[in-house]
Amino acid sequence: MSSTAFVGQRVKRLEDPDLLTGKGRFLDDLKLPGLLEAAFVRSPFAHATFTRIDAEEARALPGVHAVLTAKDLPSEMQGRRILLQVPHPQITYAVTQEPLATSEVCFVGEAVAVVIADGRHIAEDAAERVVVDWEPLPAAAHCEAALKPGAPATHADRADNIAGRLALGFGDVDAVFRNAAHVVEERYEPHRGTGHPMECRGVVAVHDMAGDAFRIWTSTQTPHNTQRAVIDMFGLAEDRVRVITPDVGGGFGPKNQVYPEELVIPAAARLLGRPVKWAEDRREHFLTTTQERDQIWDVAAAIDADGRLLGVKGTLIHDAGAYLPWGIIMPYISATTLPGPYKLPAYRMAVTVAFTNLVPTTPLRGAGRPQAVFAMERLMDAISKATGLDPAEVRRRNFIQASEMPYDMGLTYRDGAPVMYDTGDYPEAQAQALAKAGYDDFPARQKAALAEGRHIGIGIGNYVEGTGLGPFEGATVRILTNGRVAIYTGAAAAGQAHRTTLAQICADELKVDISDIDVVGGDTGLMPRGAGTYASRITVNAGSSVRTASAELRGKALALAAAKFDVKPEDLELSHRAVRIKGEQGDSITFAELARMTSGMPGYALPKGVKPDLEASGYFTPPQATYSNGSHVAEVEVDPETGRVTILKYTVVHDCGTVINPMLVDGQVQGGVAHGIGNALLERMVFDADANPLTTTFADYLMPTAEIVPACDIVHMESPTPLNPLGAKGAGEGGTIPAPAAIVAAVENALSPFGLRITDCPVTPQRIVELIRAAEEMSEEDTP
Amino acid sequence: MPDAPPKRKITLTVNGREYTAEAEDRYSLADFLRHALGLTGTHLGCEHGVCGACTVLVDGEAVRGCLMLAVQAEGCQVTTVEGLANADGSLSPLQQAFMDHHGLQCGFCTPGILTTLTAYLRDRPNADEAELREALSGNICRCTGYDTIVRAALAAAGAMREGGQP
Amino acid sequence: MEGADGAPQGRQAGYAGGVKPAPFTYHRPETLAEAAEMAASLENARLLSGGQSLMPMMNLRYVAVDHLIDLNPVAELAGITIDGGRVSIGAMTRQRAVLEDETLARCCPVMREALGFVGHVQTRNRGTVGGSLAHLDPAAELPGLAALLDAGITLRSRDGDRTVAMADFPRGYMTPDIREGEVLTSLAFNAWPDGHGWDFREFARRHGDFAMAGAASLILLDRDGRIARAAVVLIGIDDGPVRLSDVERMLTGETPSDDLFRAAAALAADRPMAADALVTETYRRHLAGVLARRSLAVACARAANGGGHA
Numbered sequence A: 001m002s003s004t005a006f007v008g009q010r011v012k013r014l015e016d017p018d019l020l021t022g023k024g025r026f027l028d029d030l031k032l033p034g035l036l037e038a039a040f041v042r043s044p045f046a047h048a049t050f051t052r053i054d055a056e057e058a059r060a061l062p063g064v065h066a067v068l069t070a071k072d073l074p075s076e077m078q079g080r081r082i083l084l085q086v087p088h089p090q091i092t093y094a095v096t097q098e099p100l101a102t103s104e105v106c107f108v109g110e111a112v113a114v115v116i117a118d119g120r121h122i123a124e125d126a127a128e129r130v131v132v133d134w135e136p137l138p139a140a141a142h143c144e145a146a147l148k149p150g151a152p153a154t155h156a157d158r159a160d161n162i163a164g165r166l167a168l169g170f171g172d173v174d175a176v177f178r179n180a181a182h183v184v185e186e187r188y189e190p191h192r193g194t195g196h197p198m199e200c201r202g203v204v205a206v207h208d209m210a211g212d213a214f215r216i217w218t219s220t221q222t223p224h225n226t227q228r229a230v231i232d233m234f235g236l237a238e239d240r241v242r243v244i245t246p247d248v249g250g251g252f253g254p255k256n257q258v259y260p261e262e263l264v265i266p267a268a269a270r271l272l273g274r275p276v277k278w279a280e281d282r283r284e285h286f287l288t289t290t291q292e293r294d295q296i297w298d299v300a301a302a303i304d305a306d307g308r309l310l311g312v313k314g315t316l317i318h319d320a321g322a323y324l325p326w327g328i329i330m331p332y333i334s335a336t337t338l339p340g341p342y343k344l345p346a347y348r349m350a351v352t353v354a355f356t357n358l359v360p361t362t363p364l365r366g367a368g369r370p371q372a373v374f375a376m377e378r379l380m381d382a383i384s385k386a387t388g389l390d391p392a393e394v395r396r397r398n399f400i401q402a403s404e405m406p407y408d409m410g411l412t413y414r415d416g417a418p419v420m421y422d423t424g425d426y427p428e429a430q431a432q433a434l435a436k437a438g439y440d441d442f443p444a445r446q447k448a449a450l451a452e453g454r455h456i457g458i459g460i461g462n463y464v465e466g467t468g469l470g471p472f473e474g475a476t477v478r479i480l481t482n483g484r485v486a487i488y489t490g491a492a493a494a495g496q497a498h499r500t501t502l503a504q505i506c507a508d509e510l511k512v513d514i515s516d517i518d519v520v521g522g523d524t525g526l527m528p529r530g531a532g533t534y535a536s537r538i539t540v541n542a543g544s545s546v547r548t549a550s551a552e553l554r555g556k557a558l559a560l561a562a563a564k565f566d567v568k569p570e571d572l573e574l575s576h577r578a579v580r581i582k583g584e585q586g587d588s589i590t591f592a593e594l595a596r597m598t599s600g601m602p603g604y605a606l607p608k609g610v611k612p613d614l615e616a617s618g619y620f621t622p623p624q625a626t627y628s629n630g631s632h633v634a635e636v637e638v639d640p641e642t643g644r645v646t647i648l649k650y651t652v653v654h655d656c657g658t659v660i661n662p663m664l665v666d667g668q669v670q671g672g673v674a675h676g677i678g679n680a681l682l683e684r685m686v687f688d689a690d691a692n693p694l695t696t697t698f699a700d701y702l703m704p705t706a707e708i709v710p711a712c713d714i715v716h717m718e719s720p721t722p723l724n725p726l727g728a729k730g731a732g733e734g735g736t737i738p739a740p741a742a743i744v745a746a747v748e749n750a751l752s753p754f755g756l757r758i759t760d761c762p763v764t765p766q767r768i769v770e771l772i773r774a775a776e777e778m779s780e781e782d783t784p
Numbered sequence B: 001m002p003d004a005p006p007k008r009k010i011t012l013t014v015n016g017r018e019y020t021a022e023a024e025d026r027y028s029l030a031d032f033l034r035h036a037l038g039l040t041g042t043h044l045g046c047e048h049g050v051c052g053a054c055t056v057l058v059d060g061e062a063v064r065g066c067l068m069l070a071v072q073a074e075g076c077q078v079t080t081v082e083g084l085a086n087a088d089g090s091l092s093p094l095q096q097a098f099m100d101h102h103g104l105q106c107g108f109c110t111p112g113i114l115t116t117l118t119a120y121l122r123d124r125p126n127a128d129e130a131e132l133r134e135a136l137s138g139n140i141c142r143c144t145g146y147d148t149i150v151r152a153a154l155a156a157a158g159a160m161r162e163g164g165q166p
Numbered sequence C: 001m002e003g004a005d006g007a008p009q010g011r012q013a014g015y016a017g018g019v020k021p022a023p024f025t026y027h028r029p030e031t032l033a034e035a036a037e038m039a040a041s042l043e044n045a046r047l048l049s050g051g052q053s054l055m056p057m058m059n060l061r062y063v064a065v066d067h068l069i070d071l072n073p074v075a076e077l078a079g080i081t082i083d084g085g086r087v088s089i090g091a092m093t094r095q096r097a098v099l100e101d102e103t104l105a106r107c108c109p110v111m112r113e114a115l116g117f118v119g120h121v122q123t124r125n126r127g128t129v130g131g132s133l134a135h136l137d138p139a140a141e142l143p144g145l146a147a148l149l150d151a152g153i154t155l156r157s158r159d160g161d162r163t164v165a166m167a168d169f170p171r172g173y174m175t176p177d178i179r180e181g182e183v184l185t186s187l188a189f190n191a192w193p194d195g196h197g198w199d200f201r202e203f204a205r206r207h208g209d210f211a212m213a214g215a216a217s218l219i220l221l222d223r224d225g226r227i228a229r230a231a232v233v234l235i236g237i238d239d240g241p242v243r244l245s246d247v248e249r250m251l252t253g254e255t256p257s258d259d260l261f262r263a264a265a266a267l268a269a270d271r272p273m274a275a276d277a278l279v280t281e282t283y284r285r286h287l288a289g290v291l292a293r294r295s296l297a298v299a300c301a302r303a304a305n306g307g308g309h310a
Helices: A016-020 A056-060 A120-128 A173-178 A223-234 A261-272 A282-288 A329-337 A369-387 A391-398 A426-437 A442-451 A498-510 A538-565 A591-598 A662-682 A739-750 A765-782 B029-036 B093-100 B110-123 B129-138 B147-163 C032-041 C054-059 C095-100 C102-107 C109-115 C121-126 C129-135 C141-148 C245-251 C258-269 C281-304
Strands: A036-042 A048-054 A064-069 A111-117 A131-136 A162-170 A182-190 A202-208 A213-218 A241-244 A276-279 A295-303 A309-321 A347-355 A407-412 A418-421 A455-467 A475-479 A485-489 A517-521 A572-575 A578-581 A588-590 A615-618 A626-638 A645-655 A712-717 B007-014 B017-024 B055-058 B061-064 B077-079 C011-013 C025-027 C045-048 C067-070 C080-083 C086-090 C152-157 C160-165 C170-172 C183-190 C197-203 C213-221 C227-235
Touching: A016 B093, A016 B110, A036 A120, A036 A261, A036 A282, A048 A111, A056 A064, A056 A120, A064 A120, A064 A261, A111 A120, A111 A261, A162 A329, A162 A407, A173 A295, A173 A309, A182 A369, A202 A261, A213 A223, A213 A261, A223 A241, A223 A261, A261 A276, A295 A369, A309 A329, A329 A347, A329 A369, A329 A455, A369 A391, A369 A455, A369 A739, A391 A426, A391 A455, A426 A455, A426 A626, A426 A645, A426 A712, A442 A455, A455 A739, A475 A498, A475 A538, A475 A591, A485 A498, A485 A538, A498 A517, A498 A538, A538 A572, A538 A578, A538 A588, A538 A591, A538 A615, A578 A591, A588 A591, A626 A739, A645 A662, A645 A739, A662 A712, A662 A739, A662 B147, A765 C281, B017 B029, B029 B055, B055 B110, B061 B110, B061 C121, B093 B110, B093 B147, B110 B129, B110 B147, B110 C121, B129 B147, B129 C121, C032 C045, C032 C067, C032 C152, C032 C183, C045 C054, C080 C102, C086 C129, C095 C109, C095 C121, C095 C129, C102 C109, C109 C141, C109 C197, C109 C213, C129 C141, C129 C183, C141 C197, C141 C213, C141 C227, C197 C281, C213 C281, C227 C245, C227 C258, C227 C281, C245 C258, C258 C281
Parallel strands: A036 A276, A213 A241, A309 A347, A485 A517, A645 A712, B007 B077, C025 C067, C045 C067
Antiparallel strands: A036 A111, A048 A131, A064 A111, A131 C011, A162 A347, A182 A295, A202 A213, A202 A276, A295 A309, A407 A418, A455 A626, A475 A485, A475 A615, A572 A578, A578 A588, A626 A645, B007 B017, B055 B061, B055 B077, C080 C086, C086 C183, C152 C160, C152 C183, C197 C213, C213 C227
């Protein structure tokens, strides 16, 4: 057997047979005897205080067991807020949510009470009957307006709406701007969207009175975050709180957070002595699950006469929403991502994080990078217009070269380490993308199309993405007494097929088939330490941990068998879940027997230096992030009369280092691009001037469908990284990150006869028509 | 004090087997299948008729399980994802094609897509890509970006044409 | 929202925001007569047809009723009858059946074209003609077709039948002329002569979405190629579909040409249009003009080619 029978292959997923036959076990599928269901009473106002909550009529409904407000929660929860998981010295107001609001609500949907009933229907009937004495307050509806003097206060007791400020930079920015041949300056406004996994959130909690212990199932990406928050809130030891991740129907970032429901539902279970479930519905998801993308960039780039960047400076306003569950990480990521794959001698970005009375914002697929890439790539196209250089050529002149790797771009990443691009060939990535997309022929095709009355356009988006974030994601690999292999890891999956990927890595080390391996993830009871599935980090971290642990376990199995057969380990080999002496008639011992021997068999003496149990653990800790990169080229057609955009062709060059399973990486890229298409053309959370959400169903908030998303042409490059044993980098977000930039550039290019400029996204048909008409009016004014 | 809403007995056939259970008049077919009958393969993604995750076959036709009342399915033949595999438990050509072509990631929208395609390919065994994308436009998937779903559907259609059975 | 006891300002129910409907009693008439009787006698009742429009509203609790009368078991309400150019479609006829009916497609090809825009495969399996008419969404295709075809809508009550011209059917936003105790039973119209041209189009962000605006036209040319008869309708611009009789007058007697279409489109757009938080009146007006122009061009071209099958 070759040493990589599985790694690098398009291995079919272990997850599929159950999911294809309806045997998945998602949160709302869980059945427990005596399970009660919850519905929350939520604020209809974006900002209000309240005094009395009258639940008398609600409690009287048959089937209602309790209606709890903040004061009804256990004493440990009184006056408390959810743990802030990502503190930062630059945060000036580190406010997170209360489990249930006590007197003030700061966004539409914030919960003030919970109904526990026999079923969800009854619980909603009761929730409708709860009456609250609201005193509406002025609400801050937009991050820029919220920072102006006299703006409504997001939180009634605060003098301003600032969550924190950051300043980053290097080099002498003022000098380069003084000496620049050209300066381009623009404002960019990417708009809010959200994740909308097809499965909403949910929590089931059981409290064991005898042991004062909780078992909590939650549709999460990070069970350990939930556990941390619960033990913080209730003052319990770790072993009293077990958080288990069921099958999760998509995460995309927002399921990374800890939400009030994850604290209230366990409290209710304890108070009532019954298991309690809360299954979020889509309406609630629109109102309460975190969102992202609203930012305002005012940036300027100084360039020399050859179109080379001399410096970039600007300000960034980031919309935090009403609370700060993930600190100020995202704008930090945005500001450090802006330079991208380009050489930048000087940089200054001043970031203000603003509170608004909108749903809180936390990382959503791309985590602040789509916005930064949008800004940088739009700047590149602005430079192209200012200098007359082709957009691809401008980028070529500015790329960091492969020979310059590893490249210190001058900033510090969120983990405190320098932003050091490890490997990658940015010019080659773009070159391959352009070749595959037929970029050089495009001007001729565009001209021919225009002659037929069709407007087609092409656009480029390049990105560099920090992935594989630490601190760790461990794995314990164990050979069981039944001969099967078990992998325990903290990582929870939501569709990324960790089971398959991790099994592939282990199978190659232990020379077994992936079907011999059971991967159990996301259970704090089985894996006490874990960080979670976000930031495209699991293959790097958990995968590397599995690799090292499996290798160590292989060594242990060989040492044990060598002692038993009185041979050297080099005389042995692993095959078919056994260890055998090499050669035709070699003796062998099965994995099962080895496991039984080491698990406490009376009379058996372990060989010198070998610990009990046939298992090994790995906790790979990356020295720094590892940088994936890619180039996207979008080709679109625009109907200038209606503003409709059709994507004709979408090309992706994607480099995530060593690829464990190409089929899965292709899936992540195609799915990521679909989300990016949503951000470019369709998806926008719209709020009115009073911060009321206007897009609260799938009829108003438009998700990409099979007719909108084309098949991507995906080209893989592999620039392995020396930073982990696999040479792998993260792959979950690269499809999304540059897509809005590439698509908006293509739309603008298609409409170049009209000479308009698009600086926000999503760009809707209505907006396109408005821009065309404005451009036509302006040119009419100019024409004598 | 108001009474609890009454429940009535509903009898229907699901995946070839007769079931009788109680439901309030307002329970959707999807809720009934999931909670009264324990068939949790059918999923609820929006409950306002857009996402398609709840699609089941009622008397052979793909319908949104969240927009049909359980009581309306009295006496009907319902097929859910749990009933798509072959009699011997092996995956149907469509299910197998999804596995071969990576047509699912988190699997939450998958049951609704499988039932939609099962009915569609039965009626239009020669559907081309454009027709399939239109047929799928009433199902939202957030993970895959649809291409592998379309590949799987085309492969399944091909396999079924050769094998001569759905 | 008012508090339960007319309490002081600021007091109101918490926002539950769920997707499970409020309780109701379900009724299952077997005949039209039974259904009409129930519609007349039950308080706070609604009729359930396909459910594709009503159930989302009930799930979101925009609508709450005490009684739901299910028309699906009433077999006599479904069916398409075509007799000497007179088309009658029963209210409970599924949208899918209308889309797929070959005879209907031959005599009234605009219907097939329009039905292709109605929702999705799954919704057309349940959604009905009558349900869409009674729901009267401003952007709905079926009311637009009814207006285009000068259809009559028949309603049955305990007291007998009443027929309303489609032009008189919309009373306001999602408010049709259906009285208490009435059941919409059928839609009927005279098919246009063989060889007429047709077109139905709409602009929606994604296939199957509610249209932001839509236009449909029917054109009959005389032997000299001039427009003998024209019917033009816009959907999505007002509470109900808008027949553009002024545009029709402008077109009658004229020879089709790009200039004519442009002029007709300008007139079509020259009227108030709906606006909301997501779509401005300006854009909707612009769309209506573009769609009207394109619709007329295609309908005239089809008429010149002798009409034919959708």
